[in-house]
Amino acid sequence: MKPIRVGLLGLGTVGTGVVRIVEGHQSDLQSQVGSEVIIEKVLVKNVDKSRSISVPHHKMTDNAWDIIRDPDIDIIVEVMGGIETTKEYLLEALERGKHVVTANKDLMALHGPEILAKAKEHQCDVFYEASVAGGIPIIRTLSEGFSSDRILKIMGIVNGTTNFILTKMSQEGASYADVLKEAQELGYAEADPTSDVEGLDAARKMAILGTLGFRANVALEDVSVRGISSVSKEDILYAKRLGYEVKLLGIAERQDEHISLSVQPTMIRKSHPIASVNGVFNAVYVHGEAVGETMFYGAGAGEMPTATSVVADLVAVIKNLKLGVNGQQAIVTYKEKKLKTDEQIEYKNFILLHVQDKAGVLARITQVFAEFEVSLASVLQQPNPDNPEAEIIIITHDASKASMDKVLKHFEQLDVIRKIKSVYRVEG
DSSP, X not given: OOOEEEEEEOOSHHHHHHHHHHHHTHHHHHHHHSSOEEEEEEEOSOTTOOOSSOOOGGGEESOTHHHHTOTTOOEEEEOSOOSHHHHHHHHHHHHTTOEEEEOOHHHHHHHHHHHHHHHHHTTOOEEOGGGSSTTXXXXXXXXXXXXXXXXXXXXXXXXXXXXXXXXXXXXXXXXXXXXXXXXXXXXXXXXXXXXXXXXXXXXXXXXXXXXHHHTSOOOGGGEEEOOSTTOOHHHHHHHHHTTEEEEEEEEEEEETTEEEEEEEEEEEETTSGGGGOOTTEEEEEEEETTTEEEEEEEEOSSHHHHHHHXXXXXXXXXXHHHHTOTTSOSOOOOSOOOBOOTTTOEEEEEEEEEEOOSTTHHHHHHHHHHHTTOOEEEEEEEOOTTOSSEEEEEEESSEEXXXXXXXXXXXXXXXXXXXXXXXXXXXX
């Protein structure tokens, strides 16, 4: 078979890893696909910049159209990021019959259906394993490994920055602000960390996983999002005392053909395997109707783990080329999207209240729960020498989001409650 020529859009961290693997593992790649794999051209911002990896000067360009419109290039590998301009590049590449491998979660979360439809129209492949959880092959697992099963729940730590922050807060008792600063100094968090810490990055990944797991077109706006910026070290301390860890979890659930998706800081019981996933690592727990509970763990970002997923997709495209089956493996989103209402979304809740320290307060609080039909699993009053008011911790049984919203709104008007300090979803 003639050499396969690749156009690489981007030579940052992941792009550098792709070049290292393709050039360093060439004999292994050839044994798998039966032909030489050549990186023909590379898009960079500055062709004269000094880099940690050597790419011949004549192979570099600062004009993406030099790559997109090159008739000799078979496959486009996109690791440059961006949304609208990048979408324009990839749509034209597909128009020209080029296959696409991308690591772009933002693009696939927002415009995945349009890009996949264009690929199907022109019988091209679009693979995007590296867009979620770095080196963990979760997209291929959902689309192929679970193709005979019915996914009931996907729950994941899919953002390493927030997991690093929450891990340090839990293990060292540090404050959110101090750990965020450390994460920025170590390069785990951006100068503007909003996308990570407010849950937006995780929400994009959960939209992709929800689409694959439930075979419905899940949009980013379908994911309810809450970040970790309000998590305090006191919240984490209380969670640990009760046998929980606090993690930013993406949760996608299905029940009776209705689905819900959320990203939020969650108290998860320490006995659950996902509670022990620490640092910058990612994990995705999948519950299938037939297979039961499974979990996938590994590096969620970084040069080589992410590049490994990109090159694995590249190998898949080339194998399809040899078999003549390109454009036939895209996930078909054949199910109608039916989102759960707030009355249908149910889970356990942790509530920490600062209240007046006098008789009858607890009775008035439990009366509110009873009024809105929320049953309680446990009620604790913890002494806190730093707080002259009483602190009451409540964990509910499964309750609808609608009912809990009514409870919390009523609490805001209740004179014996000084402050609703914290509210968290509880899992496990």
